[in-house]
Amino acid sequence: MKALILVGGFGTRLRPLTFSMPKPLVDFGNKPMILHQIEALKAAGVTEVVLAINHQQPEVMLNFVEEYEKKLDMKITFSQETEPLGTAGPLALARDKLIDESGKPFFVLNSDVICEYPLLEMIEFHKNHGAEASIMVTKVDDPSKYGVVVMEKEETRVESFVEKPKHFVGDKINAGIYLLNPSVLDKIELRRTSIEKEIFPKIASEKKLYAMVLPGFWMDIGQPKDYLTGQRMYLNYLRKNAPGELLASSGDDVIGNVMADETAVIGERCLIGPDVVIGAGCVIESGVRLFGCTVMRGVRIKEHACVSDSIVGWDSTVGSWARVADVTVLGKDVQVADAEVIQMSAKPEIIQKV
C-alpha cells in the first residue's frame, strides 16, 4: 500500500524550533514528528510513502529519509510543488507515485496530527462500506474552531462539510487522515484545490464519502500550546498502552507521566513531572523543577531552575535559579542566564540566541 503525507511549508508557528530543523523532524515524544506517522503507516502495511513538500529540503531531511528507508524497509520519496496547490493539489501532483495496477486505496495524512493511528481498523472500515473515500473524524468540545463534518443521521456516511459554523451542526471535525480509492485522483485537477471545500463535498454529494470516528486522543501539534497539550495526551496514552516507555515513579522525584531518554541524567532533590519529556544526553542538575514541558536533546538545566509549560530547544542551557514558563519556546542553543525569568505571556517575542 501507498501513502502521502502533506508536509507543507516552513512551520512558522513552531518557530524558533523550525529555524534549526525542518518541521517534520522536530521531536515529539523523543522521536521526529514524522516518524510517528511513518511507523504507523508501516504497521498498517504501507510500503511506499510520498512526502508532499513545497520547498527544497535541507540535507538533514534527506539523510533522515535515507536512514529510515533502510531501517523500515520502505520506499520514501518527495513530491515537490513549484506553485501553491492547496490541500488537494499535491495529490494530483503525486498521481503517478500513488497509482499502480493493484488499484488499492492509499492513505493521506496531515503531518501535524498526532493520535493513536488505528489504520488497520480504517482499512477494514473502508472495505466494509465499499465506497470511494473514508475520512477519520474526531469529537471536540469546541467544533466552531474547525471545519465540522456533518454526518447523515445514524449512518457513517458524510452529508456535508461546514467551515466554522455559527451555531451547532455537529461535534465531529476532520482529523486529517484519509483513505482514498485511486478514482479520487480523477476528480482532482493539478491546480490550487481545497480537499475540504471542493473535493470531499463533491464525493459526499455522490454519497461516496464515509467517516470513521477516531478512537482515543487527537491533536494538531503545529503550534506550541497545542504541542504541549498533545504531549500530555500522548504520554497518557503511553501510560495505558506502553508504560515501559515512561519513567517509573522513583521516590519523590518523579511524578505522573514522564518520558526520559536513557542517556539523560537527572540530579538529586528534583521534582520532575507530570507531563515531561526529556531528550537524549540532557543533564538535569539538582533541585530542578520540570512541569508540563519538553526538554530537547543535549539541553542542560542548571541547579534550582524551574521550567513549566515550555519547550527548551536542542543544546540550550537554562541557568541556575532561572524560570522559563507560560508556553515559552527556546530555539536551538539558547543560553538562559542564571536567575533569569522568561515568561512568554508577559512579553511575547522570539528568543533565538541570548
Place this chain on the structure above:
Amino acid sequence: MGNSTEEKVVAVILVGGPTKGTRFRPLSLNIPKPLFPIAGQPMVHHPISACKRIPNLAQVYLVGFYEEREFALYVSAISNELKVPVRYLREDKPHGSAGGLYHFRNLIMEDNPSHIFLLNCDVCCSFPLPEMLEANRKYGGIGTLLVIKVSPESASQFGELVADPVTNELLHYTEKPETFVSDRINCGVYVFTPEIFTAIRDVSSQRNDTATLRRVSSYEALQPATRIPADFVRLDQDILSPLAGKKQLYTYETMDFWEQIKSPGMSLRCSELYLSQFRLTSPQVLASGDGTKSAIVIGDVYIHPSAKVHPTAKIGPNVSISANARVGPGVRLISCIILDDVEIMENAVVTNAIVGWKSSIGRWSRVQAEGVYNSKLGVTILGDSVAVEDEVVVTSSIVLPNKTLNVSVQDEIIL
C-alpha cells in the same frame, strides 16, 4: 565657652506617630515605622548609635506620638545594649517638628546641656554628629544644619537652602519650592544651642499670618487663623526660613550618602547603605560563608543569629535576614529584607523584595521586582503572613497581609 569636658549634650530624635509614615504601609500596619528593621536593626537604632559618638552625651530622647507601650520594650533594651540613657516622650498631640522640642524643653534642659541635637528618625546617613558639634562651636550661632548637595531635578522634593560658601551661614531657606532655588538641601539633622527655645517661643507668640506664594487647598483656606494652635511650630517654615540670613544659623555639608526612608522600597536601599557602612565600622556584624558549613554569602549580608539558613542556599549581596527566619536548600536571595519568622522553601528566588513577618515562600517560587527603590512597584512588598504557593511568580507587586497567592501576578497591588 567653658571646659568642654563638662559640657553635656542631649539628643532628640523625632519618631512621628501613627498618622505619620502612612506611605510606609503595608509594612507600618504592624509595627511603628521607627522600629522597622534596616540592616538588621530597628530604623531608629542607627541615629541612636550615631549619637553614642557624641562626646559627653547625657541623654537621648525619642519624641513622638505613638503609644508609650510601643516603645517601652525597645527603649529599655537599647539603653542596656548601648549603655546610653534613652527615653521615649509622648506628645499628647502633634506640636510640629519644632514644637515638640519646645514642649519638652524642661526635661531636655534638666542636664543643662550646652548643645541639643535634633534628628529625624527616618533619615539615613552617616550622621557626622561630633563634626557638626565642632562646627557649631566655631560658628557661634544658635544652630547648624546638616546639608547635602543633590541633583537639581530632585532638589524640589526637599527643603532647599542657600549657604554662604565662605562663612557657611544659612542665607536662604525654602521648603519644596516650585522653581529651582538651590541644589543644597536640608538633611533633617540639626545641632542647636539652648537659645533655640527662645527662638521657638518668639515664633509662637507672634504668629505671622501674611499670605504665602504657595497655593493653599480649599481645606486650608477655610481654616480660621486662630485654629492653628499657638504651640504648633514647624521647624522649616517657622524657624529656619525667618532666621536665615541673620547670622544665627549655619550649615555643615556632608559628602557621604543621604536618603530619606519614606517608602518601603527605600528601606531596602538604606539597608544596603548601612550594611556597607557596617563593612567598614563593624564587619563582625556581617555574615560570611562559602557553602561548606554555612550558606554561600556574597557581598554585605546580615543574618540574625536565630535564623536558620541551609548550606546550599546562596545569599547576597544586600540581604538582611531577621530573627527565626528559615531559608531552605537551594534558595537564592539577592537585595532583599526577610523579616521575622519567614519560611522560604527549597529553590525559591527572592530579589528586590521585602518579605513580611511570618510569610511563607513556596518551592521554586519567585518574589521579584526591578529594584527601582523610589518607584511605587519598584520593590515587591509582601505584608505579614502572606503565603506564596509553590512555583508562583510575584513580580513588581504589593501584597497586603494574610493573602495567599496561588497564581502568578505582575504589576499589581493585591488587597
